Amino acid sequence: MRTSWIVPMLLALLAPSLVGCWSRPEPTADQRQVSKGPREIKAAFATQPVGTDPDDPAIWVHPTDGAQSLILGTDKTEAPAGGIYVFNLEGKIVQHIKGLNRPNNIDVEYGLETPTGFIDIAVATERLNHRLLIYAFDPQSGELKDITGKTEVFQGQTGEAREPMGIGLYKRPSDRKIFAIVGRKTGPAEGYLWQYELVYNAQGKVDLKKVREFGKYSQKKEIESISVDSMLGYVFYSDEGFGVHKYNADPDHPEAKRELGTLATSGWKGDHEGIALYAMDNGSGYLVVTDQLPGDSRFRVFKREGEKGRPNDHKTLLAEFGGKSDETDGIEVTSAGLGPRFPNGILVAMNSKDKNFLVFRWEDIAEGVEPPLKVGAHQPIGEEN
Secondary structure (H helix, E strand, C coil): CCCCCHHHHHHHHHHHHHHHHHCCCCCCHHHHHHHCCCEECCCCEECCCCCCCEEEEEEECCCCCHHHCEEEEEECCCCCCEEEEEECCCCCEEEEEEEECCEEEEEEEEEEEECCEEEEEEEEEEHHHCEEEEEEECCCCCCEEECECCCECCCCCCHHHHCEEEEEEEECCCCCCEEEEEEECCCCCEEEEEEEEEEECCCCCEEEEEEEEEEECCCCCCEEEEEEECCCCEEEEEECCCEEEEEECCCCCCCCCCCCEEECCCCCCCEEEEEEEEECCCCCEEEEEEEECCCCCEEEEEECCCECCECCCCCCEEEEEECCCCCCCCEEEECCCCCCCCCCCEEEEEECCCCEEEEEEHHHHHHHCCCCCCCCCCCCCCCCC
């Protein structure tokens, strides 16, 4: 009996179901990007190591010569070993502030008003003394001078709920007042962050005035990294193990307590850590968020401005890259030109293994991922935050 017709007939009958089983839906743009794998970007240089435990970097842009800009980093350990290190753009230590009691995160802002003019400042959290540390930059040398006044935070709290960790500085465009948004080791499901106005006093020091409590917390791990977009008026913060929250940065905004959106809530293997902003003049740019991993942390890039008509939708993953930084906690980015070597800014990442910070040219990042990111269109010098 001839049966050669059976196999073709069976295949014809089964073809629709087989196609349904074997075929895959067309991948989305996000899936196509991730499927290509994260790119590896080589650091331009590494800073000299800090003494014990690096944590968070910040960048000060020199007011007249970008090449003279500085990188600041904390050494997060107890006194007397704890401190703040200041590096030049070759990674050399140019100043070391010693004797701090577990300084955690640090941020920079420009143009705090004083009776004699405006000063640039660096503000750090000092976890075990439950306060902020405030320093003024010498406008030419960049040397830091302590101007800390009455800066106790989380008054009335106890235990780890009183210990400050993360900090982001916000300068309100309408009146140029500067505020510190501060996170802590632990806190409630609502009101995890406290916000303070920085007030220059008659003794030439800076005090704090509390203006609000806000911010959701998943209660999974902790909240540390905070980044503020002063131009657009938003604050982003990493809720480790959950994602990134977004709120209005102005404490007087009519919707100051309402969460505007979340991002980076899937695809993470480690903790949600550092957040940084690459800001462009037209309001566009990028948010970079750290996935903290041993040996080679991942950096994921999202739209600063959100989607067209949906400014609080930042869910589209634009790019992902690594740079061989170990267990990265804090990061910082600037879009300002920092001289001929860094004409479009840099990204600075904490590197746990070598107790230092790695510095990447933004051009190398932008050109090293696919599709490429934008460069240039910087904020005016000293105003990128």
